Amino acid sequence: MATDIISWIAVGLILATSFVTLAHRDWRVILGALAAQYIATFWLTTRHLPFVMGSAKLITGWMVVAALGMTRLGLPTDEDNAEDDFIRHGRGFRIILIGIIALVAAGSMARIEAGTPGLGLPVIAGSLLLIGAGMMQLGLTSDVLRVTLGLLMLLAGFEILYAAVESSILVNGLLAVTNLGLGIAGSYLLAAGSSVFESGDES
Amino acid sequence: MSAPIIWVLIPFATGVLILFLLGERISPLIAGAVAASLAVVALILPIDTAMLLGTISVKIAPSIQFFGRTFALNTADRPLLAIIYGLAALWFFGTQASGTAHRFVSLGLMIVSLLTASIAVEPFLFAALLLNMAAMLVIPLLVPLYQRPGRGIIRFLIYQTLAMPFILFSGWMLAGVEASPGNIGSTAQAGVMLGLGFAFLLAVFPLYSWIPMLTEEASPYATGFLLWALPMFTAVFALGFLDRYAWLRESPQFSNAIRFAGALMAASGGIFASQQKHIGRIMGYASIVETGLVVLALGLASTEVVNIVFLLLVPRGLELAVWSLALSIIKRKAYSLQFSEIQGMARSHPAAAAGIILAHLSMAGFPLLAGFPPRTALWQELAGQSLATSFWAFLGLIGLLIAAFRTLAVFVMAEENKAWELNESWTQRVMLGLGALGLFVLGIFPQALQPFIASLPALFSRLSQ
Numbered sequence: 001m002a003t004d005i006i007s008w009i010a011v012g013l014i015l016a017t018s019f020v021t022l023a024h025r026d027w028r029v030i031l032g033a034l035a036a037q038y039i040a041t042f043w044l045t046t047r048h049l050p051f052v053m054g055s056a057k058l059i060t061g062w063m064v065v066a067a068l069g070m071t072r073l074g075l076p077t078d079e080d081n082a083e084d085d086f087i088r089h090g091r092g093f094r095i096i097l098i099g100i101i102a103l104v105a106a107g108s109m110a111r112i113e114a115g116t117p118g119l120g121l122p123v124i125a126g127s128l129l130l131i132g133a134g135m136m137q138l139g140l141t142s143d144v145l146r147v148t149l150g151l152l153m154l155l156a157g158f159e160i161l162y163a164a165v166e167s168s169i170l171v172n173g174l175l176a177v178t179n180l181g182l183g184i185a186g187s188y189l190l191a192a193g194s195s196v197f198e199s200g201d202e203s
Numbered sequence: 204m205s206a207p208i209i210w211v212l213i214p215f216a217t218g219v220l221i222l223f224l225l226g227e228r229i230s231p232l233i234a235g236a237v238a239a240s241l242a243v244v245a246l247i248l249p250i251d252t253a254m255l256l257g258t259i260s261v262k263i264a265p266s267i268q269f270f271g272r273t274f275a276l277n278t279a280d281r282p283l284l285a286i287i288y289g290l291a292a293l294w295f296f297g298t299q300a301s302g303t304a305h306r307f308v309s310l311g312l313m314i315v316s317l318l319t320a321s322i323a324v325e326p327f328l329f330a331a332l333l334l335n336m337a338a339m340l341v342i343p344l345l346v347p348l349y350q351r352p353g354r355g356i357i358r359f360l361i362y363q364t365l366a367m368p369f370i371l372f373s374g375w376m377l378a379g380v381e382a383s384p385g386n387i388g389s390t391a392q393a394g395v396m397l398g399l400g401f402a403f404l405l406a407v408f409p410l411y412s413w414i415p416m417l418t419e420e421a422s423p424y425a426t427g428f429l430l431w432a433l434p435m436f437t438a439v440f441a442l443g444f445l446d447r448y449a450w451l452r453e454s455p456q457f458s459n460a461i462r463f464a465g466a467l468m469a470a471s472g473g474i475f476a477s478q479q480k481h482i483g484r485i486m487g488y489a490s491i492v493e494t495g496l497v498v499l500a501l502g503l504a505s506t507e508v509v510n511i512v513f514l515l516l517v518p519r520g521l522e523l524a525v526w527s528l529a530l531s532i533i534k535r536k537a538y539s540l541q542f543s544e545i546q547g548m549a550r551s552h553p554a555a556a557a558g559i560i561l562a563h564l565s566m567a568g569f570p571l572l573a574g575f576p577p578r579t580a581l582w583q584e585l586a587g588q589s590l591a592t593s594f595w596a597f598l599g600l601i602g603l604l605i606a607a608f609r610t611l612a613v614f615v616m617a618e619e620n621k622a623w624e625l626n627e628s629w630t631q632r633v634m635l636g637l638g639a640l641g642l643f644v645l646g647i648f649p650q651a652l653q654p655f656i657a658s659l660p661a662l663f664s665r666l667s668q
Contacts (some may be wrong), residue, residue: 138361151364158368167376170270170504174332178367181339184362188343193351 007047007122010040012124015102018133021149022140023094025179027072035065037130039155043116043127048119048164053172057159060176064152071187072145075194090140101132128158137197147184155179204301205264206250206276210241210284211320227305228482231298234308238292238315245284250277252527257337274323279661283322283439286513286655290520291315294428297524300301300634301424301531301557307344311428314340318436325489327443328374331367334404334436338363341366341429355416360411362403363433364395369400377448397444404437405498408467415475418487423534426483427527430490431520438497438512444500445508446663461502462588466595470497473602477609482533482559483540485606486526489566493519498580499596505584506667509660517652518573518645522562525638529558532631542609547617554627556614558635560607567603573645582606 013036020033038061047056105128112124130153137150159175217237222228248254253262266275269430276284295308317337321330342360346352373396380386380393402410418426445452445462452458472491479485493515530540532555537544549556565572568579578600627635644651660667 103338138511142357144352144357151361155364155368158372160517162368162371162375166371168270169273171329171332171371173270174329174336178332178335178339178364179437181336182360182364185339185342188348189346189352189356189360192348 004122006043007120009125010043011038011122011126011129013037014129015098018101018153019095019098021153022098022133022136023091023092028069030145030149031065031069031072031192035062036150037153037156038062038065040126041130041160044160045163046125047123049172053163053167053169056172056176057179059185061152061156061180065178067187068145068148068183068190071190075190081143088177094136094140097136098133101129101136104132105129108186116164119161122159123164127157127160128162130156144186144189144198148182151182152179155182204261205267206280207267207274207320207323209244209263210276210288211316211323212275213316213550213575214238214241214288214312214341214566215316218309218316221312222306222309225305228299230305231295231307234298234312235292235295237312238288238295240290241293245281245288252278271547272329273325274320275325276319276323277292280322282655282658284319285664286517287315287319289434290431290517290524293520293524294431296640297528297634297638298609299426300628300631301528302535303422303424303531307425310340311346314432318432320381321436322484324438326374327440327447328371330436330440330443331370331374331400333366334440335363335520336431336512337436338433341425341433344425347422353420355378355413355418355420358413359417362413363407366400369396369403373397373400380450380652381448394451394454397451398460401437402464405434405441405494406491407464407498408471411472412469414491415479415484415487418483419481419540423483423486423527423540427486427523427530428491429525430487434490434497435516435520438501438516439503442509442512442663442666446666448596449665451588452666455504458502458504458598462499465495465497465499466592468492469599470495470595470602471599473599473606475602477602477605480542481540481605482542482545482610483530485563485610486523486530488606489526489563489603490519490523492603493522493566495599496578496596499585499592500581503581503584504588507580509576509663509667510656511580511584513659514577514649514652515655515665517655518565518642519575521573521638521641521645522565525558525635525642526562526566526629528563528638529555532627532635533559536626546613547615547621549614550617550621551624551626553623553625554632554635558639560611560614561642563603563607563610563637565646567607568600569604569607571643571646573642575646576649 016106017033021030024030038058041061042054042058045057074129105125109124109128113119113121134150134154134157134194136154214237222235225233246261250263251265253260265277266273277638295311298307314337317333321333324330324333342356346356373393376389376393376396380390406414470494472488476485476488479488480499497512497515500515533545533548533552534540536552537548561572565574568574582593
């Protein structure tokens with residue numbers, strides 16, 4: 001019973017942090033929300049995976065957040081001014097989007113649970129929320145940080161569901177490497193072309 | 204020593220060492236030599252058979268355990284390994300001539316080794332993860348640190364990452380379909396998931412928008428390498444799916460859907476290519492047409508599927524290598540690959556211009572060039588199954604041919620008094636000359652590929668029955 005309550009709290013945390021990542025302007029807050037999201041992801045994956053494997057996912061997620069944060073910290077502050085306007089004007093739209101995602105997740109989780117018994121409603125709800133929010137993030141912007149964030153959220157949602165059907169160490173290891181690779185690729189793309197690196201001598 | 208260590212771990216470690224230890228001049232030679240040696244070793248050394256070297260008995264073990272899963276490369280994989288590393292050697296030797304940054308060879312070796320691991324991993328489904336990791340390693344190749352990333356690279360990253368969850372989930376669902384084949388609902392769901400996964404991986408219409416964007420904004424040589432490597436291994440992965448799941452290869456609806464996707468890719472790619480005014484984008488669309496033909500071949504209800512797929516994939520590596528090398532040479536002089544910038548360049552860079560035109564004509568299926576025999580083989584099978592599909596594929600090739608003639612016209616559109624010059628370096632001339640020779644040899648003597656291709660159907664035994 002207690003674990004169920006915690007699982008639903010994790011789902012609530014995912015919903016709140018998804019909204020923050022979609023609607024907030026400050027990259028520090030967004031990355032903080034992502035880090036908090038990984039705690040919820042950790043809890044939901046450990047419903048089907050051993051604690052150690054879930055912890056590995058949590059640590060990998062935080063490493064990705066750290067990599068993105070450190071890269072963004074080294075960039076000039078005017079990097080995402082263009083994004084700011086869009087975020088400022090589209091906040092209501094984003095609240096509606098998150099509402100739609102939550103409704104879709106609530107509507108479909110019972111059906112998925114019936115098709116694949118044993119997954120658990122909170123696991124399905126958390127997974128669908130993350131996948132939906134990730135897809136929204138990808139659809140709304142071409143900003144590198146937000147695209148990376150969207151992909152990481154989408155992968156986290158997928159990993160929660162996939163943990164229920166595949167517990168192989170190799171697959172979970174490769175998924176962790178994929179997350180890390182995505183974080184590093186995102187950091188690289190963030191750094192590429194910024195004024196700090198413009199004097200590079202690449203050919 | 205086991206086969207995965209030789210063909211996966213050694214090239215990966217070499218790539219890492221080259222990245223950190225070797226300089227710009229020597230790294231292409233070392234990487235090319237390593238890749239060529241691995242191709243030769245794949246050709247001459249048997250796997251899982253004891254050999255006597257003097258008094259010492261040596262045996263290459265076929266598999267290795269890693270985190271509870273197996274990576275295996277068997278004797279049947281040897282021709283495929285020879286093709287992969289042979290073509291990779293060609294790309295690495297051409298690096299210096301193309302003027303690409305030295306990290307191309309180190310990252311290239313790592314990418315090829317990861318993609319080889321995707322062939323070796325068991326269950327083969329996990330290859331989707333390795334393909335995704337290889338796609339991430341491509342990013343530093345395509346975007347130099349001084350260049351702001353364009354829309355093409357962002358879309359590439361998104362689509363390649365989206366493919367992996369779809370394929371992993373479809374694999375899990377396919378296991379359920381095998382257990383209860385009569386359940387139409389779950390069969391359709393698994394088919395849709397799998398189709399979406401491969402649509403993202405192979406950049407099926409309309410998900411190929413990133414390809415022309417990338418060929419416009421990134422280094423032509425690195426993009427050409429990407430357009431060779433990823434579709435080739437994805438096609439091998441797709442063959443694995445068709446071989447493994449009987450209902451996939453026996454379902455006429457699934458075959459029709461694959462053929463439809465392939466025809467749409469070939470036709471739309473060719474038509475768009477004929478409208479372009481940027482020779483980089485034209486190469487992108489040509490690779491889309493070529494991938495469309497591979498998808499068409501995958502959808503054939505025939506025992507010749509494996510032969511035709513590999514007959515298409517091997518010349519593709521050579522065509523893209525020649526084309527992107529020539530584009531790199533032109534880009535260094537013209538800065539932009541727009542028609543307006545390259546007008547008349549056949550007089551100043553005849554070798555590069557000839558390389559582009561020959562590779563382009565070969566991809567359009569022009570007789571006597573490498574692309575002609577595989578297209579003939581494909582049409583022979585395709586025409587027996589669907590004349591309409593053959594027509595759409597033909598339309599795509601006509602589009603490519605129009606683009607080739609437009610490019611040729613722009614290249615020779617020079618002032619009358621302009622003298623002919625040969626501004627390419629010796630290395631560039633030799634590499635382009637060898638590539639052009641290869642295009643003619645594969646076109647006139649396609650049986651030269653026979654020793655490599657003949658035993659490949661053994662890799663996908665159920666598909667070839």
